[in-house]
Amino acid sequence: MNDETLKMAREMGLNPRSLIKNIPSPSQQWKAPVSTWIREMYQERLDKARRKKERKEISAE
Template sequence: MGKKQKTTWAEAKKRCRLNQADIQMAKELGMTPKSLLKNIPSPSQQWKAPVKVWVRELYEEKFGATHD
């Protein structure tokens, strides 16, 4: 059996098209890189917001404002 690779913030940043402020918001929300990657919408999930938008909405809901 192969070893499981640990997901890094750099990989999540690249695959989810996030900037450093988005990563900081995700960390403050207690998210992990793996949770971000799991929430990338597939082509059949048209209703699902991109990870960047999703993180910003959750952050604004919890803390009231975004980093920008």
């Protein structure tokens, strides 16, 4: 993981224990690597916040 991914994890309130728990084992082929998982979750949260802000602006008009 690089500094950017760690920064994203900290912003979302993830601690080292939760990151370690999400490292895929050989029997968990369906799990994404931790750095990919963090990036996807971060993007989803940003998108959700953006949509919420847009709805709020529309309703305020």
